[in-house]
Amino acid sequence: MKYFLFILSIALSNFVYSENIELDKTAESCKKVTGYGSKDKIEIAKKFKVPVSSVRYLNAEWKYGYYTQECVVTFDTQYGPKECSPYWLLSSDNGKTAFAVVRNPFGGVTCWEN
Numbered sequence: 001m002k003y004f005l006f007i008l009s010i011a012l013s014n015f016v017y018s019e020n021i022e023l024d025k026t027a028e029s030c031k032k033v034t035g036y037g038s039k040d041k042i043e044i045a046k047k048f049k050v051p052v053s054s055v056r057y058l059n060a061e062w063k064y065g066y067y068t069q070e071c072v073v074t075f076d077t078q079y080g081p082k083e084c085s086p087y088w089l090l091s092s093d094n095g096k097t098a099f100a101v102v103r104n105p106f107g108g109v110t111c112w113e114n
Contacts, residue, residue, distance in 0.1 A: 020090040023098055026062075029089050030071035030098075033060035037090075037101035043109045044075055044082065044102070054078040060086075060100055066112060073100045074114065081114035 023029040036057050045052040058074040058081065065072045065085050073084045086100035102109045 020092050023089040023091055023095060025071055025089055030060055030062045032098040033100050034097050035099040037103055040102045044111060047109055047111055048077055048079060050077045066110060073102055082111045083114050084109055084111035
């Protein structure tokens with residue numbers, strides 16, 4: 001019985017933490033960003049007319065972006081670095097790390113030349 005409860009608790013904890021939570025767009029949250037959303041590379045490649053294979057995540061940092069101070073995510077492409085404003089900062093591990101989603105809900109990205 002103890003073994004069963006142990007396995008059940010592991011399964012439930014994985015289930016609970018597998019869902020993404022949205023983090024506030026703050027400098028502190030931006031420091032936790034280590035990656036990007038699953039479809040972001042495709043949208044960046046479309047916008048800049050480059051192969052998806054040439055889009056590579058570089059970093060995220062809190063600085064002046066397109067409009068104001070924000071978390072800016074930088075991607076490298078075959079035409080040089082591109083900076084993007086994330087729509088969401090999400091975490092799948094309760095806020096320990098984060099990933100930026102730069103693709104907006106309607107498709108497309110807000111990215112510009114570095």
